[in-house]
Each structure stands twice: as C-alpha cells, then as structure tokens.
Amino acid sequence: MDTKILCLGVLTHGDASGYEIKKAFEDGPFGHIQEIGFGSIYPALAKLLKDNLVTVTKYTQEGRPDKKVYRLTATGRLFLLDALDEPTEPDKVRSDFLFRMMFAHLLSPSALEAMISERMAVLNTAIERLEQCADDGLAPASEVFINGYALAIYRAMADYIEEHRYQLVGASLVPERAVAE
Amino acid sequence: MDTKILCLGVLTHGDASGYEIKKAFEDGPFGHIQEIGFGSIYPALAKLLKDNLVTVTKYTQEGRPDKKVYRLTATGRLFLLDALDEPTEPDKVRSDFLFRMMFAHLLSPSALEAMISERMAVLNTAIERLEQCADDGLAPASEVFINGYALAIYRAMADYIEEHRYQLVGASLVPERAVAE
DNA sequence: TGTATTTATATCATCATGATATATATTGTT
C-alpha cells in the first residue's frame, strides 16, 4: 500500500491538490489510517500522471504558487480497485511511548509521570474531538465506522493507562524490592 | 527514535546478535512496539560499533555463518538514557485494513466479509497468545504493563469490529438506499 | 525422503521521512 494508492483513494472523494491530499490524512476522513508527507505525495502524483492514472489542471493564482488539482481517470479507478483486491497487509505500529515505558525502571519517577501525563493529554484531546464529530450525522457509513473504531481504541488506551500507571511508577520507585523478592 | 536506539534498548536486556534483536521485536518483549528488518539492524549495529556504543564478539560456528554478539558499552548506555529524555514522538500507525474499510462501498459484500473475518482471526489469535503469557507471573513490571496494554487494544478492536461490521456490510449491500434518503 | 522452518549475516534498489526553501494571505495577539 504505497503512497500512489493512498492518493488515488483520496481522489475518489473528489479532485484535490497535493496539499489537500495531505490534509485528508491529517484531519480529514483518512485521518486515522496513516500519515503521509509532501516528500511522498508529490513524487507519487508525478508518477500517477505519467501513467495516466490521474489528470491535472493548473489554476494560476496571484501571489501564491499555481494550484495543481488532480483528477482520477477511469484507468486510475480500476488500478485502485485492483489494489484493494490484493491481500491486506498487517497493521504497522511505531510507538515511541511504549518504547519508553519498557525503560520505566531507568527513568526518574517525575520524568515517567510527565511522559504518562503528556500521553494522557494527547489521548483525551483526540477522544474529545472524535466525540464531537460523532454527532455530525450525515457522514458515510465507512467514515462513521472508522471514527468509532478510532474512538474505541483511544478510550481503551486511556482507560488502561489510567488504571495501570501506578504499577509502572511504583516499580520505578522501589526497584530493589522487586529484586529482593 | 531510529534503529540505533532500538538496538541499544534491546541490548540492555543482555548481549544479542542482530538476528536475536529482530526476534525481540517479533515475539519478544519488544513485540508490540514496532517492527524492524535486517536491512535496518545490520547497518545500525555497524554504526554503533564505529561509535564505540557497543562491542562485538565473533563466535565461529561450523556450517553456519559467524555469530556476532553485541554488548552495550558504558557510553552506549548513557547514549540510550539521553535519547529517552528527548521529547516523545507521537505514535505512528499504518492500517491497510482501515484503508480498505474506507472503500467498503466499492467492494463486493463477500470480499468485504472475507477481509473482516480475516482481520478478526488475526486479532483473536493475538488475544489468545497474550492471555496465555499473562499468567507467566515473573515478568518485569514494564513487560506486564505493555502486554496488558496490547491486550486491551486488541480486545477493543475485536469488540468494535464484531459489533459494527454489519453497518459496513449493510451499506455495501444497499448503497442506493442511503443515497435516496 | 523431501519440504519447510529456523538459524545467521549481508546487500541493494526503491520508497518514505523529515527538514528545508520559497512566497504570500489570513488570522490572532499584544
């Protein structure tokens, strides 16, 4: 599932520029799937254009750079559908936070507490935002499903951390006791 | 948080070869943090060695290639501690599965059902494995915390999908109804 | 007996990441 397919996916929701595609993976409907950067998007769009999977229209603007709006072609739509038929790759996760928790016993209790509190703040912000857009009503079924899924996971994370954080902080305070037993 | 730091982290648990470091990120204690491949590990170990953050001992074996076992140096340990003090980067996720769910309305109901069922099977296998090693007892606090965290998330995913899968399959069966309303 | 998996390292082309450059309009703050 490379950036080309991700771009084609966003373009099924309507024509878009590279900038708008990135936004779709930040706050937009694709926001909980993954992040992508300009360094991936612009080369991907160039390749898609070369292979006639998208077309482009330039809008010259005063002051700002030309806005290049891309549109899916019929070939591009078929290409996406073929990609969706291929085996689903397993989810990939990269958690800096969990890596740090592996070394809770090497951190000072205050540093550990700060990390956990910061993480809780991030999670609670995400939860609040999702709870608000849950009442929008008119979103398509897939978006409702994904927003609910993300909300369920964030809640599970926050609940678990809240309930078990003192196990970690306790272990960091009295490591010698665990060894003695 | 690059591969060098990840390798140093594993080496705090004891000397290891590149092969063993990879295993630690598959089934081992670092299994829920992220995946790394040989293509990242071997160059990272070479750089760590050059910077005197690790040492290496070669074990010549008959038939097999030399096993190169790496050991953390005092400098390496400090380097890791410094890295843990830097700001925690946000978690990164890449979900091929969720991307496909965004296009539930473009898939045949049977293909969609197959994807969801496969996903549930993967999740249930992971849950069973985690439930078994939850009874091990003698693991350090950090590993217990992370295993419990992973288990909570997998359960939340499986529960949510099980409860809401028919919303997606229903929408894929009767898309014309949603448009008409 | 034959096949698949595990042990073990290494390299390579391709792709992604994150930083940086450029330039202006808009919004927010003191």
Added chain:
DNA sequence: AACAATATATATCATGATGATATAAATACA
C-alpha cells in the same frame, strides 16, 4: 496598528527504512 503565527501551496534533498534477494546449513515436520 504592528507584529507574529498559521494556513496555503509546491518542490527538493540527504538520510534512513523497507522488502526482496542471496547464501548456507541444521533441524523439525509430514
């Protein structure tokens, strides 16, 4: 009103990650 920060918009670059491939033999499994 002046100033700073953010949003709009594209593009490139060095560095690093990914996944595939090569090599080779022991062990487990059918």
